[in-house]
Amino acid sequence: MIRRTLGHNGPEIAGIGYGSMSFGAAYGPTTRENSIAILNTMRDLGMDHFDTAFIYAGGEAEAIFGEYCAQSASARDFFTVATKGGIYRGDPSANDGFPNNNTRAFLTEQLDASLARLRRDCVDLYYLHRWDQRLPIEAVMETLVGFKQAGKIRAIGLSEVAPSTLRRAAAVHQVAAVQSEYSLWTRQPELGMLQACAELGTAFVAFSPVGRGMLTDRPVAVDDDISGWFIDGNPRFVEPNLSANLAWTDRFRALAGDMGVPAASLALAWVLAKGPHTIAVPGTRSVGHLHEAAHGCALQLTAAQVAEIEAVLPLGFAHGDRYSDKQWRGQERYC
Numbered sequence: 204m205i206r207r208t209l210g211h212n213g214p215e216i217a218g219i220g221y222g223s224m225s226f227g228a229a230y231g232p233t234t235r236e237n238s239i240a241i242l243n244t245m246r247d248l249g250m251d252h253f254d255t256a257f258i259y260a261g262g263e264a265e266a267i268f269g270e271y272c273a274q275s276a277s278a279r280d281f282f283t284v285a286t287k288g289g290i291y292r293g294d295p296s297a298n299d300g301f302p303n304n305n306t307r308a309f310l311t312e313q314l315d316a317s318l319a320r321l322r323r324d325c326v327d328l329y330y331l332h333r334w335d336q337r338l339p340i341e342a343v344m345e346t347l348v349g350f351k352q353a354g355k356i357r358a359i360g361l362s363e364v365a366p367s368t369l370r371r372a373a374a375v376h377q378v379a380a381v382q383s384e385y386s387l388w389t390r391q392p393e394l395g396m397l398q399a400c401a402e403l404g405t406a407f408v409a410f411s412p413v414g415r416g417m418l419t420d421r422p423v424a425v426d427d428d429i430s431g432w433f434i435d436g437n438p439r440f441v442e443p444n445l446s447a448n449l450a451w452t453d454r455f456r457a458l459a460g461d462m463g464v465p466a467a468s469l470a471l472a473w474v475l476a477k478g479p480h481t482i483a484v485p486g487t488r489s490v491g492h493l494h495e496a497a498h499g500c501a502l503q504l505t506a507a508q509v510a511e512i513e514a515v516l517p518l519g520f521a522h523g524d525r526y527s528d529k530q531w532r533g534q535e536r537y538c
Contacts, residue, residue, distance in 0.1 A: 210379025220252025471499030
């Protein structure tokens with residue numbers, strides 16, 4: 204299994220971890236028992252990085268994980284844990300209409316609640332989930348540094364920021380990781396972020412690395428009911444874009460079949476092949492899909508194989524924006 208370092212002098216973890224947004228109903232119904240099965244399978248497979256957030260499933264993702272680890276010291280010691288804070292989900296008028304809040308008081312409240320649900324005094328990595336651009340990133344970093352000095356977090360991360368913001372933040376304190384969407388159909392991080400992370404000793408953590416299921420052998424079909432799912436209304440999953448994207452990714456599924464591997468495994472292996480500092484955190488409700496993810500962590504692609512994959516799915520093939528107007532809530536756009 205490919206191993207990676209979670210930032211400069213950080214812990215060594217499996218190159219593919221798990222993103223727990225799927226512990227809620229963001230991608231279809233699930234159960235607490237199913238989430239426990241995912242955690243058990245992660246341990247069986249050696250997938251030791253668990254990624255969560257204050258807002259995932261309204262806090263349920265953190266709570267399930269915390270309860271699970273409380274029952275077993277070996278489970279608690281096995282996982283390297285990351286969580287996130289800074290997204291505001293209350294009455295917009297109480298936050299001047301902004302989707303994020305990075306004040307010291309707000310971040311402290313969210314971090315303390317996350318630690319309580321996780322049943323930990325300290326979390327390995329704490330991401331600023333979204334930057335509240337009303338505050339200089341340098342000031343927000345000082346708050347995060349304060350959390351580290353207080354022993355509440357071991358390392359600092361940023362999510363969905365621009366390369367320029369990463370550089371400003373890193374001038375204040377080492378940034379262990381940046382998390383952004385990255386896959387064969389969302390390649391914006393190649394416009395400076397992957398390069399900045401490599402230069403600064405920052406891990407790049409890719410969420411949605413299998414394109415919200417589109418880069419798997421079982422993508423959403425045109426007639427599937429996705430009401431209430433995160434992809435409901437997403438431009439890439441509405442017609443005529445969905446049909447076009449299915450046609451393009453059918454070629455990728457055919458290539459994966461020719462190579463004798465699941466499409467999801469190949470998509471994840473591609474992410475890991477984009478640099479020694481890349482890590483992927485796919486989410487799934489399926490133990491079987493988790494096995495496919497682990498298989499991707501064992502594939503080491505050659506340069507020729509990477510080129511073949513990118514010839515099948517070239518830059519910019521995806522039809523539609525990666526988010527709807529409603530979903531663009533506080534992510535920093537660049538380039």
